[in-house]
Amino acid sequence: MKLIIAIIQPDRLSEVKKELYKEEVNLITVSEVLGHGRQMGITEVYRGVKENGNLLRKIRLEIAVNDTFLERTLNAIAKGARTGEVGDGKIFVLDLAQCIRIRTGETGGQAIG
Numbered sequence: 001m002k003l004i005i006a007i008i009q010p011d012r013l014s015e016v017k018k019e020l021y022k023e024e025v026n027l028i029t030v031s032e033v034l035g036h037g038r039q040m041g042i043t044e045v046y047r048g049v050k051e052n053g054n055l056l057r058k059i060r061l062e063i064a065v066n067d068t069f070l071e072r073t074l075n076a077i078a079k080g081a082r083t084g085e086v087g088d089g090k091i092f093v094l095d096l097a098q099c100i101r102i103r104t105g106e107t108g109g110q111a112i113g
Contacts, residue, residue: 001064001065001066001067001096001099001109002065002095003063003064003093004061004062004065004070004091005061005094006060006063006077006090006091006092007059007060007089007090008058008059008061008077008081008088009058009081009083009087009088010032010058012081012089013059015081016077016080016081018080019076019079019080020076023073023075023076025065025076027112027113028061028062028063029061029062032059033057033058034055035055035056036054037090038086056087064099065112066109070093099111099112
């Protein structure tokens with residue numbers, strides 16, 4: 001089992017969801033977050049002084065998958081999020097030690113779906 005964490009541009013969320021649904025990945029958690037990468041945020045001039053708005057609005061996706069769904073999930077996220085511009089985002093893959101479905105008590109891969 002793996003936990004996928006993806007940080008993407010807010011305007012790419014609908015495209016990423018569309019690609020995930022095509023791959024039958026329906027269980028996702030979406031959060032609005034702030035952050036920046038190499039671009040270091042936005043620089044603006046306010047009253048003649050440079051101001052760094054270091055944190056940009058991003059979307060964080062968290063998706064737990066069984067190993068058989070890993071590659072197709074990663075490909076779907078990358079395909080939906082990619083614009084070719086700086087700031088498209090990152091995808092992290094972590095080992096998932098345990099998953100428990102609270103309603104039924106199922107554990108492991110069965111609990112993921």
